[in-house]
Amino acid sequence: MVCTANDLSAWKDFPKGLRVLLLDDNSDSVADLKLKLEAMDYIVSAFCNENEALSAISNKPDSFHVAIVEVTASNSNQSFKFLETAKDLPTIMTSNVHCLSTMMKCIALGAVEFLRKPLSEDKLRDIWQHVVHKAFNTGGSVISDSLKPVKESVVSMLHLKLENGESKNANAGNIENGSMACANENEQSEGSDNKYPAPSTPQLKQGVRWGIDADCQDNTNCSTEKESMEQDGELMQISKIMHSMLDDAGCQDNNINCSTEKESIEQDGESKFVETTCDNSNAEGTLQESQPQRPGETLVKEEHDSNDGSKSECDKYLHLHHKEGLKGSDGAAENPSRTSGHHRTCGNKSNRKKMKVDWTTDLHKKFVHAVEELGVDQAIPSRILELMKVEGLTRHNVASHLQKYRMHRRHILPKEDERRWPQSRDQMARSYYPHKPIMAYPPYHSNHMLPPGPVYPVWGAPNNHPAGFPMWGPPGYHPPWQQAESWHWKPYPGMHADAWGCPVMPPQPHTPYSSFPQNSSGFHNSGMVDNGYSMPQSSVDLHPAEEVIDKVVKEAISKPWLPLPLGLKPPSAECVLAELSRQGISTVPPHPHHINGSHHPC
DNA sequence: GTCGTAATAT
DNA sequence: CATATTACGA
Numbered sequence: 001m002v003c004t005a006n007d008l009s010a011w012k013d014f015p016k017g018l019r020v021l022l023l024d025d026n027s028d029s030v031a032d033l034k035l036k037l038e039a040m041d042y043i044v045s046a047f048c049n050e051n052e053a054l055s056a057i058s059n060k061p062d063s064f065h066v067a068i069v070e071v072t073a074s075n076s077n078q079s080f081k082f083l084e085t086a087k088d089l090p091t092i093m094t095s096n097v098h099c100l101s102t103m104m105k106c107i108a109l110g111a112v113e114f115l116r117k118p119l120s121e122d123k124l125r126d127i128w129q130h131v132v133h134k135a136f137n138t139g140g141s142v143i144s145d146s147l148k149p150v151k152e153s154v155v156s157m158l159h160l161k162l163e164n165g166e167s168k169n170a171n172a173g174n175i176e177n178g179s180m181a182c183a184n185e186n187e188q189s190e191g192s193d194n195k196y197p198a199p200s201t202p203q204l205k206q207g208v209r210w211g212i213d214a215d216c217q218d219n220t221n222c223s224t225e226k227e228s229m230e231q232d233g234e235l236m237q238i239s240k241i242m243h244s245m246l247d248d249a250g251c252q253d254n255n256i257n258c259s260t261e262k263e264s265i266e267q268d269g270e271s272k273f274v275e276t277t278c279d280n281s282n283a284e285g286t287l288q289e290s291q292p293q294r295p296g297e298t299l300v301k302e303e304h305d306s307n308d309g310s311k312s313e314c315d316k317y318l319h320l321h322h323k324e325g326l327k328g329s330d331g332a333a334e335n336p337s338r339t340s341g342h343h344r345t346c347g348n349k350s351n352r353k354k355m356k357v358d359w360t361t362d363l364h365k366k367f368v369h370a371v372e373e374l375g376v377d378q379a380i381p382s383r384i385l386e387l388m389k390v391e392g393l394t395r396h397n398v399a400s401h402l403q404k405y406r407m408h409r410r411h412i413l414p415k416e417d418e419r420r421w422p423q424s425r426d427q428m429a430r431s432y433y434p435h436k437p438i439m440a441y442p443p444y445h446s447n448h449m450l451p452p453g454p455v456y457p458v459w460g461a462p463n464n465h466p467a468g469f470p471m472w473g474p475p476g477y478h479p480p481w482q483q484a485e486s487w488h489w490k491p492y493p494g495m496h497a498d499a500w501g502c503p504v505m506p507p508q509p510h511t512p513y514s515s516f517p518q519n520s521s522g523f524h525n526s527g528m529v530d531n532g533y534s535m536p537q538s539s540v541d542l543h544p545a546e547e548v549i550d551k552v553v554k555e556a557i558s559k560p561w562l563p564l565p566l567g568l569k570p571p572s573a574e575c576v577l578a579e580l581s582r583q584g585i586s587t588v589p590p591h592p593h594h595i596n597g598s599h600h601p602c
Numbered sequence: 603g604t605c606g607t608a609a610t611a612t
Numbered sequence: 613c614a615t616a617t618t619a620c621g622a
Contacts, residue, residue, distance in 0.1 A: 356612095356615055380605065395604085400615060403607070604622105611617065 014153060015128035016041035021067040021089070023053045023082065025075055029117075033068065036121050042128075050078040057086050062146050065131045067091040068124075070117070071106060083109040090130035094119055357397045366390060367401060376409075 020042045024030040030046045037044045045064065047053035057064065067089050071079035083091055083106065093106040094115040103114040112130045115123050132154050135147040357363070370387035371379040381399040388398070 359614080382604075396616075399605075400617085402605095404614085406606085606622085607620085609618080609620105612615085 015125075017043060018065045018128050018131055018150075019043045019045065019063060020127070021053060021057065021064040021069075022046040023050060023067065023079075024048060024070040024094075025072060026070070029070065033119060033124070036119070036124055040121070040125055050075070050082050054082060054085055057089060062144065064089055065146070065150070066127055068115075068119075068127065069093055069111075071095045071097070071102060073097055076102065080105065080109055083111055090134050092127055092130065357393060357401070359401060363388075363390065364401075367398070367405070371402070371405070 020037055022030055022033055022037070022044055024033065024046070025048055027048050030048055034044045034046045045056065047056065053067075053069075057067075067082075067086060069079055069082055069091055071093050072095060079093065083093070087110050090112045091110065092113045092115055093103075093111040094117055095102065096117045098116050106114050112133075113127075131147070131150055135151040135154070138144070138147060359367070366388045367384065370384040373387055374380075374383050379402065381395045381402055384402065385393060385395050385398045
C-alpha cells in the first residue's frame with residue numbers, strides 16, 4: 001500500500017466494530033468464519049438458521065452493517081429469501097457451489113458480492129468495502145446514522161491520505177462539506193467497538209452508486225466512469241471515493257469548474273472560476289445584465305464547450321457578464337450567445353481545469369484600463385489582475401494577454417516612432433543614446449499612425465467578434481488617460497486616415513502627450529539623440545520614454561527587415577560607414593551634441 | 603516567488 | 613485562430 005505510517009494505522013483497524021451477520025447452515029463453518037472475522041475486529045453474530053437471522057434483522061434492522069450468507073443447493077430458497085428480505089443490508093453470498101446461475105441469482109436478488117468458499121481471510125478482510133460503499137452511495141440526505149460514522153472514518157482516512165500523500169488538493173478540507181453531508185473532519189474512529197452503530201435506516205440498494213453526485217445533477221458526465229467494480233482492491237475503492245468526493249467538492253466550490261481530464265486537481269488557488277457551473281449558484285441568465293454584484297466587477301463565466309459526455313474534457317470559457325454596459329460599447333454586440341447560453345456544465349468529474357478566457361471587448365477594456373492606470377510600464381500581471389477585478393481571471397491569463405498586448409504594441413509603436421525619428425535608428429543602433437526623446441509616444445499614436453493598409457497584423461481583427469468589432473476598439477469610451485488601447489486599430493474611424501499629417505487625436509488636452517512631437521522642434525533630432533539630459537524636462541512626464549525607447553531600439557535593431565517608417569530612407573551603406581568612421585575617428589565624442597550634429601548626413 | 607519572453611500545445 | 617502552458621532567464 002501506498003499508505004504512510006499514519007495511514008496504515010488509520011486503516012489498520014478500520015473495520016473494527018463493523019457488525020457482521022453470519023448465516024450458515026453448517027455450524028462448523030460458521031464458527032470458523034466467526035473466528036476469522038473476529039480476528040479482524042469485526043463484530044460477528046452467527047446464525048445457523050435463516051429464520052433466526054431474519055428475525056434478528058427484522059427486530060433490529062440496524063444491528064448489522066453487512067451480512068455473509070451461505071447458499072447451498074438445499075437452502076437456496078431460504079437464502080434467497082433472506083437476501084430479498086434483507087435488501088437494506090449489504091449481503092455477501094458465499095457457497096461451495098460455484099454455479100453461475102446461482103451466483104447470478106444472488107446478485108440479481110441484491111447480493112453485493114458472491115464469494116466462493118472456502119472463505120479465506122483475504123476474502124473476508126475487506127468486506128467492509130460494502131459498508132463503505134453503501135455509506136457513500138446512500139443518498140446524502142438519507143444516510144443512516146449508523147453509516148455516518150463509517151463515512152466519517154473513511155473521510156478522515158482519506159484526509160490523511162490526501163494530506164500526506166501526493167494529491168493534496170485544496171478541496172480536501174472541504175470534502176465533507178460537499179458531498180458527505182454527514183462527514184466531519186474528526187478522526188474519531190478508533191477506539192470503542194461500537195464505533196459504528198448499526199444501520200438504522202433502510203437504505204437504498206446498490207443501484208445508486210455514486211449518488212453523492214447529486215449535486216451535479218444535470219450532468220451526464222458526472223457519472224461517467226463510475227462503472228461498478230465492487231470487488232476491487234481497496235485502492236480502487238478509495239480511488240472511487242476520492243474521486244467522488246472531489247467531484248463533489250468541485251461541484252460545490254463555486255470557484256472551480258471543469259477541468260480537463262487531467263485529473264490533477266491541484267489547481268492551486270490561483271485559478272478559480274467564478275461562475276460555477278454547477279448551475280446551482282446563480283443563474284447567470286438572471287443576473288447577468290441586471291447589476292454587477294460589485295461595481296466594476298466583472299464576472300467570468302464559463303461556457304460549456306466540448307464536453308462530450310465521454311470525455312471528461314470540458315473546457316470552459318470565461319466570459320464576463322456584460323453587465324456594466326458601457327454604453328453602446330461594442331461589448332454589447334459581441335457574442336451574446338455566450339452570455340446567456342448554457343451555464344451548467346457542471347464541472348463534473350474530474351474536470352475542473354483550465355478554462356479559456358474569452359477576452360471579450362469588455363474584458364479587454366478592463367484590461368486596458370488597468371494597464372493604463374498602472375502606467376504602461378508598470379503594468380504587471382498581478383497588478384493588472386487586481387485592478388481588473390474580474391473573478392476567475394488568473395494571473396496567468398492576464399500575463400498571457402499582456403504578452404500579446406505588448407507584442408502588438410511593440411509592433412506598432414516602434415514603427416511609428418521610427419517614422420517620427422527617422423534617424424534614431426542609426427544612432428541608437430550605435431548605442432548612442434539609449435536616451436530617449438522623452439516624448440514617449442502616446443500610446444494612442446498608434447491609432448493614428450497606422451498606415452492605411454495594415455502593414456502589420458492587426459490584433460483584434462474584426463472577424464473575431466460576431467459583432468464585428470475589433471475587440472480592441474475603444475469605441476466609445478476612452479479612459480482618462482492615454483488610450484493605451486491603441487490596440488485597436490481604428491478607434492476613431494476615419495480619423496486615422498491622416499495618420500501622418502495630423503495627429504487626429506482625441507481631444508485630450510491634459511494628456512501628457514498632447515501633441516505630436518514629430519513636427520515639433522527638435523524633438524528627436526536634437527534632443528533625443530544626445531544625452532537624455534537636455535531635453536527631458538520639456539516632455540516632463542513622458543514616462544514611457546525610456547522603456548519604450550528601448551523597445552523601439554531593440555525592435556529596430558532586431559528586426560531590420562521590417563519596413564522602415566514612412567518617409568524614412570534606409571541609410572545607405574556609405575552613409576553608415578561614413579558615420580562609423582566618423583565616430584571611430586572622433587573616438588569618444590566629447591560632446592554628444594557634436595555627434596548629433598554629424599548625424600544627419602544621410 | 604514574480605515577471606517577461608518565446609516556443610509550443612490545445 | 614486565440615489562448616494556455618511551459619520553460620527559461622532575469
